[in-house]
Amino acid sequence: MTEYDNLRHQGLRKRLVDGLKIKGIRDENVLAAIGKVPRHLFMESSFLNFAYKDQAFPIGAGQTISQPYTVAVQSSLLQVEKNDKILEVGTGSGYQAAVLLEMSAKVLTIERQKELFQKVQSFLPEIGYHPVCFFGDGYEGLPAFAPFDKILVTAGATSVPPALKEQLKVGGRMVIPVGKENRQEMMVIIRISEKEFKTEKHGGFVFVPLLKGTVNF
Ligand code: SAH
Numbered sequence: 383m384t385e386y387d388n389l390r391h392q393g394l395r396k397r398l399v400d401g402l403k404i405k406g407i408r409d410e411n412v413l414a415a416i417g418k419v420p421r422h423l424f425m426e427s428s429f430l431n432f433a434y435k436d437q438a439f440p441i442g443a444g445q446t447i448s449q450p451y452t453v454a455v456q457s458s459l460l461q462v463e464k465n466d467k468i469l470e471v472g473t474g475s476g477y478q479a480a481v482l483l484e485m486s487a488k489v490l491t492i493e494r495q496k497e498l499f500q501k502v503q504s505f506l507p508e509i510g511y512h513p514v515c516f517f518g519d520g521y522e523g524l525p526a527f528a529p530f531d532k533i534l535v536t537a538g539a540t541s542v543p544p545a546l547k548e549q550l551k552v553g554g555r556m557v558i559p560v561g562k563e564n565r566q567e568m569m570v571i572i573r574i575s576e577k578e579f580k581t582e583k584h585g586g587f588v589f590v591p592l593l594k595g596t597v598n599f
Pocket of ligand 1: 445447472474475476477478479492518519594
């Protein structure tokens with residue numbers, strides 16, 4: 383991988399991490415993980431120069447790779463611990479999944495657009511990342527693999543999908559942006575018992591929408 387990830391990329395990444403610290407990201411594991419994942423490999427080559435700017439970018443199929451700050455906030459709120467079994471809804475470019483894998487989590491990730499699913503499934507192993515990738519509607523979660531220690535939704539939901547709440551372990555955390563199309567509130571949902579959930583709010587963000595069903599091309 384070294385030839386694809388040179389000193390210049392590493393230097394730019396260090397600057398990105400320094401910028402995230404200034405913006406208030408404190409979780410050392412998250413900062414270290416973002417410092418390791420070669421984000422430029424997740425983007426179209428025409429955007430290579432932007433790979434380490436703190437911005438979202440198009441990845442095809444009308445979707446975006448999340449802004450590093452957003453990835454950092456969501457990953458911090460998830461409070462990732464080693465060997466956590468994490469469900470990610472919205473694989474997209476696979477960048478967020480790679481960040482979670484760098485934190486020694488087990489990652490199962492689901493994408494509703496076949497084109498993106500296929501791309502990530504072949505690309506991530508090539509650069510040494512091995513999540514389990516699924517093509518399907520993340521609104522339904524992955525009941526056959528539940529329960530999960532953590533659930534991370536990387537698309538904006540209009541409400542919290544009931545199936546995802548059911549698939550959370552007692553003591554587990556779900557991070558999910560919830561709201562209208564142009565602004566969502568970052569919510570953390572903690573399952574405190576079989577029947578009780580606690581909800582925290584962590585500020586406004588803008589995500590592409592969480593949509594039902596799948597796209598088969
Ligand atoms: N985590 C991604 C961000 C992707 S943007 C990354 O690191 O690049 C959100 C993604 O969620 C898009 O790829 C979109 O197709 C996907 N998505 C939207 N609704 C979905 C659903 N119901 N199930 C699975 N994926 C969904």
